[in-house]
Amino acid sequence: xxxxxxxxxxxxxxxxxxxxxxxxxxxxxxxxxxxxxxxxxxxxxxxxxxxxxxxxxxxxxxxxxxxxxxxxxxxxxxxxxxxxxxxxxxxxxxxxxxxxxxxxxxxxxxxxxxxxxxxxxxxxxxxxxxxxxxxxxxxxxxxxxxxxxxxxxxxxxxxxxxxxxxxxxxxxxxxxxxxxxxxxxxxxxxxxxxxxxxxxxxxxxxxxxxxxxxxxxxxxxxxxxxxxxxxxxxxxxxxxxxxxxxxxxxxxxxxxxxxxxxxxxxxxxxxxxxxxxxxxxxxxxxxxxxxxxxxxxxxxxxxxxxxxxxxxxxxxxxxxxxxxxxxxxxxxxxxxxxxxxxxxxxxxxxxxxxxxx
Amino acid sequence: xxxxxxxxxxxxxxxxxxxxxxxxxxxxxxxxxxxxxxxxxxxxxxxxxxxxxxxxxxxxxxxxxxxxxxxxxxxxxxxxxxxxxxxxxxxxxxxxxxxxxxxxxxxxxxxxxxxxxxxxxxxxxxxxxxxxxxxxxxxxxxxxxxxxxxxxxxxxxxxxxxxxxxxxxxxxxxxxxxxxxxxxxxxxxxxxxxxxxxxxxxxxxxxxxxxxxxxxxxxxxxxxxxxxxxxxxxxxxxxxxxxxxxxxxxxxxxxxxxxxxxxxxxxxxxxxxxxxxxxxxxxxxxxxxxxxxxxxxxxxxxxxxxxxxxxxxxxxxxxxxxxxxxxxxxxxxxxxxxxxxxxxxxxxxxxxxxxxxxxxxxxxxxxxxxxxxxxxx
Numbered sequence: 001x002x003x004x005x006x007x008x009x010x011x012x013x014x015x016x017x018x019x020x021x022x023x024x025x026x027x028x029x030x031x032x033x034x035x036x037x038x039x040x041x042x043x044x045x046x047x048x049x050x051x052x053x054x055x056x057x058x059x060x061x062x063x064x065x066x067x068x069x070x071x072x073x074x075x076x077x078x079x080x081x082x083x084x085x086x087x088x089x090x091x092x093x094x095x096x097x098x099x100x101x102x103x104x105x106x107x108x109x110x111x112x113x114x115x116x117x118x119x120x121x122x123x124x125x126x127x128x129x130x131x132x133x134x135x136x137x138x139x140x141x142x143x144x145x146x147x148x149x150x151x152x153x154x155x156x157x158x159x160x161x162x163x164x165x166x167x168x169x170x171x172x173x174x175x176x177x178x179x180x181x182x183x184x185x186x187x188x189x190x191x192x193x194x195x196x197x198x199x200x201x202x203x204x205x206x207x208x209x210x211x212x213x214x215x216x217x218x219x220x221x222x223x224x225x226x227x228x229x230x231x232x233x234x235x236x237x238x239x240x241x242x243x244x245x246x247x248x249x250x251x252x253x254x255x256x257x258x259x260x261x262x263x264x265x266x267x268x269x270x271x272x273x274x275x276x277x278x279x280x281x282x283x284x285x286x287x288x289x290x291x292x293x294x295x296x297x298x299x300x301x302x303x304x305x306x307x308x309x310x311x312x313x314x315x316x317x318x319x320x321x322x323x324x325x326x327x328x329x330x331x332x333x334x335x336x337x338x339x340x341x342x343x344x345x346x347x348x349x350x351x352x353x354x355x356x357x
Numbered sequence: 358x359x360x361x362x363x364x365x366x367x368x369x370x371x372x373x374x375x376x377x378x379x380x381x382x383x384x385x386x387x388x389x390x391x392x393x394x395x396x397x398x399x400x401x402x403x404x405x406x407x408x409x410x411x412x413x414x415x416x417x418x419x420x421x422x423x424x425x426x427x428x429x430x431x432x433x434x435x436x437x438x439x440x441x442x443x444x445x446x447x448x449x450x451x452x453x454x455x456x457x458x459x460x461x462x463x464x465x466x467x468x469x470x471x472x473x474x475x476x477x478x479x480x481x482x483x484x485x486x487x488x489x490x491x492x493x494x495x496x497x498x499x500x501x502x503x504x505x506x507x508x509x510x511x512x513x514x515x516x517x518x519x520x521x522x523x524x525x526x527x528x529x530x531x532x533x534x535x536x537x538x539x540x541x542x543x544x545x546x547x548x549x550x551x552x553x554x555x556x557x558x559x560x561x562x563x564x565x566x567x568x569x570x571x572x573x574x575x576x577x578x579x580x581x582x583x584x585x586x587x588x589x590x591x592x593x594x595x596x597x598x599x600x601x602x603x604x605x606x607x608x609x610x611x612x613x614x615x616x617x618x619x620x621x622x623x624x625x626x627x628x629x630x631x632x633x634x635x636x637x638x639x640x641x642x643x644x645x646x647x648x649x650x651x652x653x654x655x656x657x658x659x660x661x662x663x664x665x666x667x668x669x670x671x672x673x674x675x676x677x678x679x680x681x682x683x684x685x686x687x688x689x690x691x692x693x694x695x696x697x698x699x700x701x702x703x704x705x706x707x708x709x710x711x712x713x714x715x716x717x718x719x720x721x722x723x724x725x726x727x728x729x730x731x732x733x734x
C-alpha cells in the first residue's frame with residue numbers, strides 16, 4: 001500500500017514509520033505543523049508543535065530512508081482543536097483535545113487529503129491494535145496497558161479505522177525504545193509527551209486564564225451560600241479538593257470538593273465527597289468504532305479518562321444518548337469528558353458525557 | 358527517470374568547476390601569505406577575480422568575494438545604509454529575503470524606515486512610484502535596492518531606469534538569478550553594488566561576490582585580517598573562488614536553448630491545464646524560470662505528488678519550520694493568499710533537455726487532478 005506516516009518527531013511515530021516500510025508499504029513521512037507560528041504554543045523538546053520536533057521527524061525519515069514533507073494543518077488544528085478546547089472550558093465542561101485532534105486532524109484532514117492524493121491510508125505511532133474479523137476491521141486496546149491509547153482513538157469511524165495502521169499496538173513501550181536504538185533513530189530516548197501539546201509547561205489553568213480571563217466569582221455550598229471566591233471557574237476540576245482557599249469550615253470538619261462549575265453565573269459549587277458519586281453516565285455525539293449498538297442493554301466496560309480504569313457497566317443507546325449504568329459508583333465526573341465503551345479489549349464507541357447521576 | 362526542474366534553487370556544478378576545485382583543494386598556501394605557496398594561491402584567486410570581473414564587466418578591484426549571495430546582499434544593504442547616515446531604505450516589494458530581511462532588521466535595530474516599491478500584475482516595479490517618492494523624499498533616502506530579476510517569477514526589472522531616476526542615491530541590485538543567464542554589465546547598469554552567487558551558475562555552494570564601485574568604501578560586517586578591501590575579512594576561499602571562475606568562464610549556459618525549452622514547457626502546461634496561468638507573462642523574463650498558478654490546488658500537495666513522480670520543482674516560500682507560506686512576490690503581484698499558495702516554480706538549467714520537459718509534462722495531468730481532489734478535502 002501507499003501510505004502517509006504521520007511523524008510527530010517522537011520515538012513512537014518514527015518506529016511506526018520504520019515498521020510500515022519493513023512491512024512492504026510505500027511510505028511517505030509527513031510532519032503536521034499544528035501551530036501557525038511554530039513556537040507560539042509551546043517551547044521545549046516535547047510535544048508536536050516545535051521546530052525541533054519537525055527537525056527530529058525529518059532526521060528520523062532520513063534514517064528510515066523515506067521522503068519527508070511538512071503539512072500545514074495549523075488552521076484546521078486551531079479551528080477544530082484549540083477553539084473547541086476553549087469553548088468547552090468556557091461552557092464549564094472538561095474536554096480532551098487529543099480525541100478532537102484524532103477526530104478532526106489526524107484521521108480526518110490528513111487521511112482525507114492522503115486518500116485524495118492517491119494514498120491508501122495513514123500510519124501513526126499510537127498504541128492501539130486493529131483486528132479483522134466478522135465485524136470488519138475493529139479497534140482494540142494495545143498490549144501495553146500503560147501506553148494504551150485506544151481511548152483517544154475511540155472517535156474514529158469504521159471508515160477511518162479502515163484507513164489507519166497502528167504498527168505499535170503489539171509492543172511494549174520499553175521495547176519500542178530498544179528497537180529505535182537498534183534502528184539508529186536519534187529520538188530513541190526522547191521523553192514522552194504527557195501534556196497538552198499546545199499548552200506550555202502543562203500550565204492548563206494559566207493558559208486558560210490568559211484566554212478566558214480571570215473573572216472573580218463565588219464559591220458556594222449546595223445550599224447556595226457563598227463561602228469563598230475563585231479567580232476563573234474553568235480553572236477548577238470536578239472532584240478537586242486542594243487549592244479552593246476556603247476559610248469557612250464545614251460543620252463536621254470534613255473536606256469539600258468541587259461538585260459543579262456553572263459558567264453562566266461563574267459559580268463553583270462545592271460539597272461533600274459523597275455528592276461526587278455517580279452510577280449513570282450519559283453521553284452525546286456518539287461515534288461507533290464498529291457495529292452500532294441498540295437499546296438492548298449489553299455488558300462491558302466504560303472508561304472516562306485517557307489512562308483511567310475500565311469500569312464494569314451495562315450500556316445501551318437510547319436513540320439519542322449513549323448510556324452506561326455503572327456497577328460501582330464513580331467519583332468526580334465532569335461533563336465534556338469522553339466515555340469510551342469496551343467489549344473486552346474491543347472499542348465499541350464513544351460519546352461526550354453531558355449528564356451523570 | 359528523474360527530472361530536476363529546480364535550477365533556480367541550485368544548479369548542478371559544472372565538471373570544469375569540480376576539476377578546478379580539486380586542483381585548488383590540493384594546493385597549500387593562504388593567499389595572504391607572502392611566501393611562494395601563498396603567492397601561488399593568491400595568483401589563482403586574482404586570476405579568478407579577473408575572469409569574474411570580465412564576465413560582469415567591472416574592474417577586478419570591484420569584486421569582493423563573500424560566503425554567499427545572501428552575505429553580499431547583507432553587506433550592501435547594511436553597509437550602504439550605515440555609510441549614508443540617512444534613514445529611508447527603498448526596496449522593491451518582491452526582493453529576496455536576503456535583501457528584505459536585512460532591511461527589516463535595520464528598521465528594528467537602527468531606526469530605519471523601509472518603503473516598498475510596488476509592482477504591477479506582471480511583477481515589474483512601478484517606476485512612476487519611485488520617481489514621485491524621490492521627488493518628495495529623495496534627500497532622506499539612504500539606498501535603493503531593486504533585484505535584477507526575480508527568483509520566483511524570473512521577471513527582469515528595469516534596474517537601469519532605477520539608476521537614472523535615483524541620481525546620487527546609491528542603488529544595489531541582487532543579480533544572483535540573472536548572472537550568466539542574460540546580458541548583464543555592471544558598468545552599463547551603473548549600480549553602486551551588485552550581489553552574485555556561484556552555485557546558481559554552475560559553481561560550488563558557499564561562495565558569492567559583492568561587486569562594489571571602486572574606491573567606494575562601506576562599513577564591514579566581518580572584521581579581521583582586512584581581506585577584500587577590508588570589507589570582508591576572512592581567509593579567502595581559494596578553491597571555491599577558482600571553481601566559481603571556472604564555471605563562469607565555461608559559458609556553458611546557452612540561453613537561447615533554455616528559452617526554447619521553457620516555451621515548450623509553458624505551452625505544454627497550458628495545453629494540459631487550460632485554467633493554469635503563468636505569472637509574469639508578458640514581462641521580460643529570465644530564460645529558465647516558469648511560475649505557474651494551478652487554480653484549485655495547494656502547492657505543497659503538488660510538490661509532494663511531483664516529487665513522487667520524480668520531478669523536482671519548488672513551492673517558493675517556506676518558514677523556518679518548513680511550512681509553506683504564500684509568496685510575498687505573488688501577493689505583491691495581486692494574488693490572493695489562496696492563489697499564491699496554488700503556484701509552483703519550475704526552473705530549467707544549462708543541462709535541461711527536451712526529454713526532461715516531456716517527462717514533466719507527462720506526469721502533470723495526474724498530479725493536478727490529485728492535487729485538486731486533495732484540495733476539496
